[in-house]
Amino acid sequence: MSENLCPSAGERARAPSSLAADIVLTYFIVVVLLLYRMPERLQQGYLWAEDATVFIGQAYKFGAHSILMPYAGYLHVIPRLVAFTYRALGADPQGIAIAFAWTCALLTASVCSYLYAIAVRYVPRPAAFVIALAPVLLPHTGESWLNLTNLQWTLGPLLMVMLLDTLGREHSDHLFARCFIVLVLAFTGPFSAILVPLAVPGALVASRREKGLRRLAPFLIVLVAGLTQLAIYKFANDRHPQHPLSEYFHYPWIETFLNNFVMESLFVPQVLPATGDSSMYAALATLVIFLACVLSPAGRWRAVNIIALAMTVALWMLGVVRNDAPAVAVQWFYDGVARYTFTPFVLCIWALAIAAAKSPLKLSRYVAVAFLVLLFANGATRFHAPTMPSKITVQPDGAYLIEAAPGSPWHTTVKPGR
Incomplete structure (x- = not known):
């Protein structure tokens, strides 16, 4: 393994107490950020869509068998385990919204802490903190936070990092x-x-x-x-997608990616150039500068960033197809599709953090930091997570009607003890 990718002697010698303190700090920062950005969800409870109809409803109906039940084309073991555990403990269904929101918050904090523990073995502490906090600092509407339905978007990037860490x-x-x-x-x-x-x-x-x-x-x-x-x-x-794949051969991939992913992630609408040639030239120039920056590290770090960039584009394209575009464009600030930009943004932030830490060019390091500041500032100033409280009511027969945001048809009826 190249020296660039293996931990340095100084990083290996980091005191366990110092590492433990940093991990605890990361955990604390994530919880505080989630509380600051979405206090209503953690104070009042939050359930989103399939949280009720799929995870809660099927956990109560099928018990342990629900853990291995597929939904939307794949298994969801961790959300299923959370729902089944709550049901198996016999907890009051009226508290399930708050319990699930806090469970997701603590799982998110655990993921970020684990990311820090891995990243700090290879990059300096500031870059490791950026890598660890990427899942809660990226531009996002809050769609993927604090609900079991979209917990996979936070968990998925950790799987990739664990594979790279194995190497x-x-x-x-x-x-x-x-x-x-x-x-x-x-x-x-x-x-x-x-x-x-x-x-x-x-x-x-x-x-x-x-x-x-x-x-x-x-x-x-x-x-x-x-x-x-x-x-x-x-x-x-x-x-299944509403449109056949053949239709996407004619989709304006490059123009849409440049506008909806590159430019809108970095700049507020007021500073974006008007549509037309000026917009395209500005987007291309931004992309070229970004690529020159993240590809400037040498050796295996460049290979890691190439993998991250390739996955960024592939995941964004999968999101376009999965969302049945072009009816609805995949944009980070648009509720209902923001989840498809979540992991691509995480990967881009990681690539920039690596460039800031490992690039041999001072200018590239400064540019990487500038891109990170733009990403985080744009997400912070344009962030919105509308309050959509769940509703849990007791029925005459002792069952509980659980209604999740955003409303009908996302509801289920469960009865404790079943």
């Missing part, structure tokens, strides 16, 4: 624990299927290193889980 580690320590985390992540959402192209070459590289068979385990788990999720999507998916 970067000098020893295969804590293998069983890491494999268990990889397993539950891989069967939560579509990311193991998306990461199959990364897991295959990763497995080949890992097999040639010291204790290669042990290092293979996380990659094999992702491969098996990814192929399983693809099979479920193929044979048990009840949701």
Whole structure:
């Protein structure tokens, strides 16, 4: 493994107490940020769409069997476990909205803390904090936060980092624990299927290193889980795009990506150029500067950023198809589609953090920091998460009617003890 990707002697020698303090600090910052940005969701409780109809309703109806029930084309083990655990504990359904919101907040904080613990082995602390906090600092409407339905968008990037960390580690320590985390992540959402192209070459590289068979385990788990999720999507998916794929051959991919992803993520509408040639030239210039910046690190860090950029474009394109564009454009500030920009933005922030920490060019480091400031400032100033409280009412027969945002048809009726 290249020296650039392995932890430096100073990073390896970091005192455990200092690392533990940073991890706790990351956890605290995430919880405070979520409380600051969406206080109503954590104070009043929050359920979103499938939280009620799929996860809660099926947990009460099917019990433990619900954990392995697919939805929308893949398994969702972690959200299913949360819902089933709440039901198995016999907790009052009237408190389920607050319990789920706080569970999602604490899981998000755990993910960010784990990201920090991994990142600080390879990059300086400021860059590690940026990488860790990316899932809560990126431009977003709040659609993907504090609900089980969209928890997969926070969990998915961690799976990718754990695979890369498997390659970067000098020893295969804590293998069983890491494999268990990889397993539950891989069967939560579509990311193991998306990461199959990364897991295959990763497995080949890992097999040639010291204790290669042990290092293979996380990659094999992702491969098996990814192929399983693809099979479920193929044979048990009840949701299909409204438009045939052939229509997307004529979709204006480049223009739409430049406008809806590149420019609108960095600049407020007042400073964006008018539509036309000036808009396209400005977008192209911005993209060129961005690419020159994130590709400036040498060696394997450049390869990591290339992987991140390739996945950014691929995930954004999958979001366009999944959302049945062009009826609704995939834009980060538009409720209902913002989740499809979540992971691409995380990956872009990571690429910029790596450039700021590892680029040999001082100008590229400054440019990377400038891009990060623009991203975070744009998200902070344009952030909105409308308050949409859930409603839980007791029925005459003792059952509970649980109504999740944004309203009909997202409701279910459950009865404790069933």
